[in-house]
Each structure stands twice: as C-alpha cells, then as structure tokens.
Amino acid sequence: MMKENKILALKYRPQNFKDLIGQEIVAETISNAVKLNKTPNAYLLTGIRGVGKTTTARLIAKLLNCENYLKNKIECNSNNTCQTCKEISQSNHIDVLEMDAASKTGIDDVRELIENSKYRPTSSKFKIFIIDEVHMLSKQAFNGLLKTLEEPPPSLKFILATTEVRKIPVTILSRCQRFDLKRIDFEILFSHIKNIAKKENGKISDDALKIITRASEGSARDAISLLDRALIGSGTKNDKEITELDIREILGIADKGKLLDLIKEVLNGNEKDAINQLRDLIKAGLDAKIFLNDILEIFYLLGRSINLGKLEKDLSISEVEANAINEYSKNLKMNDIAIFWQLTLKTIDDLKIVSNENLTLEMYLMQLIHLKKIDENYSSDVTVPQETEVKKTVNINNDVILKDKKFYPKTTNQIKNTEQIKTKILKEPENKSEIKVQIKNFEQLLQIVNEKKEVELKYDLERNLKLVSFNNGKIEIGFNEKLNKNFIKTLTEKLHLWTGDRWIISLSKKQGDKTLMEKNKENKESMIKNFNQSNLAKDFFSFFPDAKLTEIDEDDND
Numbered sequence: 001m002m003k004e005n006k007i008l009a010l011k012y013r014p015q016n017f018k019d020l021i022g023q024e025i026v027a028e029t030i031s032n033a034v035k036l037n038k039t040p041n042a043y044l045l046t047g048i049r050g051v052g053k054t055t056t057a058r059l060i061a062k063l064l065n066c067e068n069y070l071k072n073k074i075e076c077n078s079n080n081t082c083q084t085c086k087e088i089s090q091s092n093h094i095d096v097l098e099m100d101a102a103s104k105t106g107i108d109d110v111r112e113l114i115e116n117s118k119y120r121p122t123s124s125k126f127k128i129f130i131i132d133e134v135h136m137l138s139k140q141a142f143n144g145l146l147k148t149l150e151e152p153p154p155s156l157k158f159i160l161a162t163t164e165v166r167k168i169p170v171t172i173l174s175r176c177q178r179f180d181l182k183r184i185d186f187e188i189l190f191s192h193i194k195n196i197a198k199k200e201n202g203k204i205s206d207d208a209l210k211i212i213t214r215a216s217e218g219s220a221r222d223a224i225s226l227l228d229r230a231l232i233g234s235g236t237k238n239d240k241e242i243t244e245l246d247i248r249e250i251l252g253i254a255d256k257g258k259l260l261d262l263i264k265e266v267l268n269g270n271e272k273d274a275i276n277q278l279r280d281l282i283k284a285g286l287d288a289k290i291f292l293n294d295i296l297e298i299f300y301l302l303g304r305s306i307n308l309g310k311l312e313k314d315l316s317i318s319e320v321e322a323n324a325i326n327e328y329s330k331n332l333k334m335n336d337i338a339i340f341w342q343l344t345l346k347t348i349d350d351l352k353i354v355s356n357e358n359l360t361l362e363m364y365l366m367q368l369i370h371l372k373k374i375d376e377n378y379s380s381d382v383t384v385p386q387e388t389e390v391k392k393t394v395n396i397n398n399d400v401i402l403k404d405k406k407f408y409p410k411t412t413n414q415i416k417n418t419e420q421i422k423t424k425i426l427k428e429p430e431n432k433s434e435i436k437v438q439i440k441n442f443e444q445l446l447q448i449v450n451e452k453k454e455v456e457l458k459y460d461l462e463r464n465l466k467l468v469s470f471n472n473g474k475i476e477i478g479f480n481e482k483l484n485k486n487f488i489k490t491l492t493e494k495l496h497l498w499t500g501d502r503w504i505i506s507l508s509k510k511q512g513d514k515t516l517m518e519k520n521k522e523n524k525e526s527m528i529k530n531f532n533q534s535n536l537a538k539d540f541f542s543f544f545p546d547a548k549l550t551e552i553d554e555d556d557n558d
Contacts, residue, residue, distance in 0.1 A: 008228040009221050012196055014055050015089060016075060017063070021192050021220060022184030023052055030056075030179070034063050040177035042149050042158035044134075046165040047181030050221030053161040056181065057130045060159055061096045062088050065124040084124060095121040095128065102133040107140040114148050117156050126157050134160040135167040142169050149175040183218025192220065193227050202231045207244040207318075215251055226251070249285065259294055260324045262365075267328060271369050275362055288357040292348050292364075296341065298325070303337040305329035339371055436500040442470050446516075448498060457494065460487050466512030474504045478512025 014020045017027040033039050043060060045053040067082035068074050076085045087093035099113065113129060121127040131137075137145075149158060149172065160176060162168060184192075190213045197204050204227075212230065216223035230242055230250060248255055258281060265274040281291070305311050306329050311322040347364040354360045439445050449458050464487075466478035475491075484490075488505045495503040514522075528550075531537050541547060 007225070008196060008200070008231075009224045012224060014052070014059065015081075015085075016077060017059055020052055020056065020059065022188050023056070023181050026056065026179045026181060027059075030060055031063065034060075039064065039157065041152050041156075042160060042176040044165070044168075044173065044176035044178045045159065045161045045181060046178065047163070048183060048217075048219060049163060050216075050219030050223075051181045051184060052220065053163075053181060054130070054132055056179075057132075057159040057161055058088055058096075060157075061093075061126075061128045061130065064126045064128065064157060065093075065095070070125060093124070095124040095126070096130065097128070098130045098132065100133060101131050101136045105136050105138050105141060107138065107144050110137070110141040110144040114144065117148060117153060120153075121155055126155055128157045128159060130159045130161070132161050133163070134172075135162045135164040139169075142172055146171055146175070184220055185218075186213055189213050189216065189218065189220060189223050193223050196224060197227060197231070200231060202227075202242070203240070204230065204242040205244060208242050208247045211244055211247045211251070251287075251290075256294065256298075256321055259291075259298060260321060260328075263295075263298055264324075264328060266365060266368050267331065267372060269369055269372060271366060274365050274369065278361060278365055279358075282358055282361070288351055288361055289348060291361065292344055292351075296344050299337050299341050299344065301325045302329045302332060303334060303341075306332060306334055306337065336372070340368060343367055343371070437498050439495070439499060440472065442467055445470075449494075452494075452498070454494065456484065457487075457491060460484050462516045464515060466515060468508045468510050468512045473501055474506070476506050476508045476510075478508055478510055480512075 017031055020027050030043075043057070045056055047053055062085045063069065063075070065084050065088070066076055067084050068076050068080065074080075076082055084093065088096050091098055097113075097116070099109070117127065117129070119127075148156075152158065158176075160168075160172075165173075165178075190209060193212060194206070194209055197209065208230070209227075212223055212226045215226060230247055245255070258277065262274055262277045262281075265277060301311060302325055305326050310326045343364070347360060350360050350364075351357055437448060439448060446458070446461055449461060460483055464480050464482040464484075466480055468476040468478055470476075488507075492503055492505055495501075
C-alpha cells in the first residue's frame with residue numbers, strides 16, 4: 001500500500017500548545033485557565049490567515065477533553081497520545097463539531113446547532129462547537145446564538161474563529177473571551193521553516209528562506225506552503241541548492257539588488273536607463289503589484305535611514321543592501337520620500353483601472369524622475385550677483401521667483417496630487433521691509449492674519465484650531481473635523497510668504513488646547529459668575545429681580 005505524503009502545512013500542524021509558534025502568551029493564558037478550571041463559555045480567536053486560529057481551536061478542544069490530562073494531569077505528546085486527542089486531530093470526534101460558517105450562514109443551521117447542544121457529550125467531558133469564519137453568519141443566525149452563548153449547558157463550549165472581527169456584532173463579542181493571534185515575527189518564522197526544510201532534507205539557502213518569510217507576511221501556513229512549493233517545484237536533483245533567484249522566479253518577485261539599481265537610476269534622473277531596467281524586470285515575469293509593494297519597502301528603508309541614521313544588517317536586509325540604502329538616502333529629504341510614497345500608492349490604485357500594467361509602471365517611473373528633478377532644481381537658494389539689477393518680481397521658467405536678489409522656489413501651491421504641479425507667481429510687497437516678519441507665538445500669528453485680512457484663516461484659527469504646541473517654524477495641532485480641508489495647506493503658504501521661512505504644520509494624536517472662542521466663552525462666563533456673586537450685583541438684583549446679566553463689556557480705561 002502506497003504511503004500517503006501529506007502537504008507540509010498539514011504534516012507540521014501543531015499538535016499541542018508547545019508546538020504553536022509566535023503565540024506564547026495566548027497559549028499560556030488558555031492553558032492556565034484550563035488548569036485552574038476557569039474556562040469561559042465561548043472563546044473568540046481572531047487574526048490574519050495562517051496564524052493558527054483553527055489549530056488553536058482544536059488544541060483548546062484537546063486540552064479540555066484530553067483523557068491523560070483529566071486522569072493524570074499530563075498533557076498528550078507525540079509519544080503518548082490518547083484516543084480523544086487523536087480523533088480531534090483527525091476531525092472525526094463525535095463530541096467536537098467543526099462548522100464552516102462560510103457555507104452554513106443561515107438561522108436554520110444555527111437552530112440545528114442549538115438543538116444538538118441540548119444533549120450531553122457522548123464520550124468526553126465537554127461537547128465543543130468550533131465555528132470557523134464566524135463573521136459570515138447572517139444577522140438572524142447571530143441573534144439565534146445569543147442566548148445559548150450567554151448561558152450554555154455546563155458541558156458545552158463554543159470556539160469561534162474569524163479574520164474579520166469588526167463584522168461580528170458587539171452582542172456576540174461581549175459574550176466571548178477574545179484572543180488576538182498576532183502575525184508571527186520574522187526571526188521566529190524564519191527559524192521555523194528552516195527547521196522544517198532541514199527535516200525534509202531540502203537544500204535551500206538562507207537567502208531563499210528569507211524571501212519566503214517576507215512573502216508570507218507573518219503567516220505560518222503561507223510560509224510553509226511556499227516552502228513546500230519551492231521544494232517540489234525546484235527539486236533537489238544533483239544536490240542542487242535552491243537559491244534566492246529560484247524563489248524570486250517562482251513567486252514573481254524582482255531581485256532587491258535590481259530594484260535598488262533601478263531606484264539609483266531614478267534618483268540620478270537617468271530616465272532611459274531606468275525604463276530599460278524596468279522592461280528587463282517585466283520580461284523576467286515581474287508582478288506589478290508585488291513590484292510596487294517592494295518599492296514601498298525601499299522607500300520605507302530610505303526614510304528610516306534619513307530619520308534614524310544608518311541601517312544595520314538584520315535578517316530582513318543584507319549588508320550590501322543596507323549600505324546602498326544608506327548611500328542613496330544622503331541626497332534625499334523626508335518630504336521627497338513622502339511624495340514618492342503617495343505616488344506609489346496612487347499607482348497601485350491605477351493598476352485597477354488601467355488595462356496595460358506595463359504602461360502604468362513606465363509612467364510611474366517617469367513621474368518619479370520628474371518629481372526628483374524638480375526637487376534638485378529648487379532645493380537651495382542661489383544668490384544673484386550684486387551688480388545685477390533686480391526688478392520687483394521676475395518669473396524664471398514659470399517656476400522660480402527672483403526676489404530681493406535671491407532665487408526662491410515656488411511654494412505657494414503645494415502639489416495637489418502627483419499628476420500635476422501648478423505654478424504661481426509671488427508678488428513682492430511695495431514696501432520691502434514687509435517681506436519678512438517674525439512670528440514667535442500664536443497671538444502674533446492671529447495679529448498678522450487680522451492685519452492681512454485673511455478672513456477664512458482667522459475664522460479657523462479662532463473657532464476650530466486646537467493648539468498642541470507652537471515653536472519657531474513648527475506648529476502642532478490636534479485633529480478637528482471642523483477645520484477647513486485646505487487649512488494646513490493655506491496656512492503653510494501664507495507663513496512662507498510672510499516670514500520667508502518654511503513652516504511645518506502637523507496633526508497630533510493629542511487632544512490639543514481649547515479653541516480661542518471656547519476660552520473667551522469660559523472667561524465671559526467666569527466674569528459673569530464673579531459679578532453675580534458681588535455685593536453690587538446683589539443690590540442691583542434686589543431692585544430688579546427679573547433682570548439677568550448676559551454680557552460684560554471690558555473697558556481698558558476702567
């Protein structure tokens with residue numbers, strides 16, 4: 001009889017909590033609850049695909065019904081497994097029912113489940129219902145479960161598993177003990193699939209395993225399935241080792257070294273070479289969405305290098321790649337990375353609309369190069385020779401403003417989107433002494449906004465702005481939906497125009513101070529309250545008992 005060869009994802013499925021990788025806290029909490037006999041009526045397991053939700057549900061069922069544990073307080077292992085645990089592992093135990101909510105979504109299916117719950121378990125301590133993809137149940141089905149979930153029979157346990165916990169009604173969530181299974185860390189998952197490859201006598205390089213680990217995005221099942229695919233697809237003929245290049249060809253992933261070379265050409269403005277390199281990658285079977293996500297990862301690493309200093313070698317990036325990123329980041333600013341990032345995200349959306357992916361990617365590279373050239377042209381002020389006669393306002397190539405003997409980059413209109421750049425000429429005031437002003441605090445900002453008669457800005461500053469901090473060149477504000485959607489853009493432009501400096505206006509998670517209008521209202525209420533408690537007010541109201549003070553006028557002369 002031919003021996004059945006299981007796929008690796010099933011062959012190496014955890015059989016006890018000690019085998020469950022990356023979820024140690026969840027495993028320990030559940031095990032302790034069973035040992036203390038403080039198990040909930042219903043468990044809810046959430047997390048992305050392949051992190052162990054269904055496996056954990058079966059492990060809970062095993063631990064609750066394990067014959068060895070109930071008799072001797074010893075958990076089953078690979079050498080000593082009771083009949084109950086064997087049957088649960090094979091999904092054929094009579095008291096452990098697994099239901100796929102994706103295919104049984106209606107109230108009738110739940111009614112059948114509830115009817116079965118009335119009967120005591122046949123051969124085990126608990127009857128256990130495992131409902132996978134529970135978010136797929138209908139509203140009526142959820143309502144049908146409510147009473148049974150809250151007050152089930154003593155011998156009944158529910159274990160619910162889902163990838164979409166937000167779709168589950170709050171009434172169900174409140175009746176369950178929730179456990180969130182996190183993505184598995186890169187190092188843990190890498191070590192896990194390396195051990196599996198070793199057990200399977202698969203010759204595969206560490207770099208190839210790193211590619212598989214990154215592609216799995218923290219999912220153990222995905223990582224093991226990709227490893228299985230690599231071992232079967234590439235084979236081990238003539239003791240050939242599976243390399244990083246083999247894995248990239250299998251998955252349609254571009255070589256990161258080639259991607260870095262492509263980014264280098266983009267940053268150097270070599271449009272022709274960049275397009276040729278892209279076409280070579282496309283011929284090699286490049287997947288457009290994976291390519292753009294890999295580019296996003298490079299932009300992230302460049303931003304990390306800019307903000308946090310040089311990258312060091314770790315499992316997710318080689319030393320050569322780290323050195324290249326550190327070198328490229330020297331001539332970049334964070335605002336460049338921010339614009340590149342947004343353009344990349346937009347291009348990912350464009351792939352859903354444009355039928356020809358290759359044209360979309362080529363246009364994307366051309367836009368990147370165009371944006372980089374603009375930044376290089378405007379990155380610094382260029383002093384004009386003293387003998388040059390300077391007119392009031394001169395527009396150079398519709399992009400650079402010559403003013404006060406200096407070239408200024410056009411910044412009055414920020415890039416509305418990554419498809420267009422608008423130009424606008426800054427007019428120099430008649431009085432040159434008004435070109436630059438100093439704004440050191442919020443009160444000075446309000447004063448100049450009032451002087452410049454910027455009515456819309458004044459309205460937002462007084463009524464909708466919740467200030468967190470105000471420093472020279474940087475304003476931090478709390479999020480407020482009432483703010484005009486163009487407020488940050490408009491204020492940034494005006495501050496640059498008035499002060500000659502670039503200002504950073506950022507949104508903060510902090511609540512922020514009260515608005516100026518709210519403060520004024522509180523002050524008036526406080527003044528009215530203090531006046532009402534004064535002797536003068538008491539005398540006045542004794543003569544006019546129906547009178548009511550609604551406002552106090554402050555007179556600076558008093």
